[in-house]
Amino acid sequence: MKLIGWFVLNIALVTILFSCNDAGTKTEDAGNKTNPSVDSDNIPVEKNNPADAAKEKATTITAQFVEFSLGDISHYIFKDSTGKKWDFAAYEDSLFHFEIPLSKNNSNETNQGWASNIKLQGKWFVIKYIYKMLPQPPDGPLANVPVIKSAAIKQ
Numbered sequence: 001m002k003l004i005g006w007f008v009l010n011i012a013l014v015t016i017l018f019s020c021n022d023a024g025t026k027t028e029d030a031g032n033k034t035n036p037s038v039d040s041d042n043i044p045v046e047k048n049n050p051a052d053a054a055k056e057k058a059t060t061i062t063a064q065f066v067e068f069s070l071g072d073i074s075h076y077i078f079k080d081s082t083g084k085k086w087d088f089a090a091y092e093d094s095l096f097h098f099e100i101p102l103s104k105n106n107s108n109e110t111n112q113g114w115a116s117n118i119k120l121q122g123k124w125f126v127i128k129y130i131y132k133m134l135p136q137p138p139d140g141p142l143a144n145v146p147v148i149k150s151a152a153i154k155q
Helices: 002-019 050-055
Strands: 038-044 057-070 074-080 085-088 099-101 114-116 124-135 142-153
Touching (some): 057 085, 085 124, 085 142
Antiparallel strands (some): 038 057, 057 074, 057 124, 074 085
16 A cells, blocks of 8 residues: 555656656657658647747657556556667556556555556557656656657557
């Protein structure tokens, strides 16, 4: 139960950090126009401040969901058509539940009460993501990490 409380507190902290305007957020250019899984058209991400929205762009990839794990931070692991693994630190949409809570009997220190949603594993998604500066635990410095803004099943 303490682990679930810790996880909820961690998610609340990340949510607060996401809601703050971060002038230091960088954008990523897809840069690899030969990779069919990367969409070179950048799509603006909605923000409260229009000036910030112009700075922050989402990149789109098509990738297969591999697994979710919870270590010091969340890890949403995907693999694109070239075999490159993508490790996203957060998922800001609520359409899919890549992670599922475990029963108390199945919870331990390693899984911290969360597991990968096996119903979504192996499915292909169109993912829009950005890079955000987030704190790295425990008490670590900020790092520029990929964060999923939205995901949709590939048609």
